[in-house]
Amino acid sequence: MTQIDYYFTVLSPWAYLAGSRLEDIASRHGAQITYKPIDIGQLFGRTGGTPPKDRHPSRMEYRMQELKRWSKALDMSMNHSPAHWPTNGAPASYAIIAAQSAGGGNIGALVHGIMRACWAEEKDVAQDDVIKACLADAGFDPSLADSGLLAGAEAYGRNLEDAVSAGVFGSPFYVCDDDERFWGQDRLDALDTHLGAKHG
Numbered sequence: 538m539t540q541i542d543y544y545f546t547v548l549s550p551w552a553y554l555a556g557s558r559l560e561d562i563a564s565r566h567g568a569q570i571t572y573k574p575i576d577i578g579q580l581f582g583r584t585g586g587t588p589p590k591d592r593h594p595s596r597m598e599y600r601m602q603e604l605k606r607w608s609k610a611l612d613m614s615m616n617h618s619p620a621h622w623p624t625n626g627a628p629a630s631y632a633i634i635a636a637q638s639a640g641g642g643n644i645g646a647l648v649h650g651i652m653r654a655c656w657a658e659e660k661d662v663a664q665d666d667v668i669k670a671c672l673a674d675a676g677f678d679p680s681l682a683d684s685g686l687l688a689g690a691e692a693y694g695r696n697l698e699d700a701v702s703a704g705v706f707g708s709p710f711y712v713c714d715d716d717e718r719f720w721g722q723d724r725l726d727a728l729d730t731h732l733g734a735k736h737g
Contacts, residue, residue: 539568539732540714544700545648546577547626547633547662549708553615553652554607555722559711560645562725566732572637572644573696574630577708580697584706589623607723614657621661627693628682629662632672634692635685642676650674 541563545552563570581588589597601617608615629651637644650671654660660667669679703712711719711728715735719728 539566539735541568541570541728542573542699542703542712543570544573544575544696544703544705544710544712545708547574547629547648547651548623548655549577549652550604550615550617550656551722552709553649553656554604554611554613555709555725556611556613557645557649558722558725559709559728562729562732565729566735568732570645572633572648573699574626574633574693575696575700575705575708576627576630576693580700580706580708583697583701586706616656616659619655620659621663622655624655624661625663627663627690628665629668629671630693631685631689632668632682634689634696635681636672636675636677638685638688639677639681641678642672644675647671647675647677 541559543559559570562568578588580586589600592600604615604617608617633644633648633651636642636647651662651668654667654671655662662668665682668682672679672681700710704718705712707720709720709722711724713728713731717731719725719731
């Protein structure tokens with residue numbers, strides 16, 4: 538079975554815009570996804586990236602135009618300047634890690650639910666009640682938000698090291714087990730084609 542390591546930050550508008558397309562692609566090709574939330578600020582620092590707050594205004598203006606174009610093209614509701622962004626992505630990331638380990642729910646729905654809370658529902662995904670509601674909506678035990686903190690923090694750190702080792706430098710980033718890498722939600726069609734050729 539093909540393995541896809543999915544590196545992302547829960548605060549990424551581009552990962553939000555990916556929606557459930559990765560899960561659809563994986564299902565179609567019999568691939569397995571490992572969800573690897575990361576600290577994008579640390580990743581940028583390690584791989585030569587620039588956080589949005591430090592980017593030139595021209596880049597940020599273009600980023601906003603692209604967000605508006607893509608959300609319209611994908612027909613996804615989106616607040617392009619959400620009230621609670623940026624925020625602390627670690628607690629929600631720990632919950633995703635704990636849920637993936639525990640099983641029993643829909644991990645793809647959890648990841649997208651957390652991003653939707655930030656980018657479409659004006660919620661602060663650093664808040665315990667928001668995370669627990671997302672866990673419950675995706676079929677997981679809400680108490681995972683509390684019980685998975687230590688293991689989540691350790692895995693969160695490992696995910697960053699894995700990302701750097703795998704050549705990851707942004708979010709969303711998809712790495713196949715044959716080392717083919719795809720950066721951005723606009724590369725999901727290329728990932729789909731690659732998996733099709735691999736199993737064709």
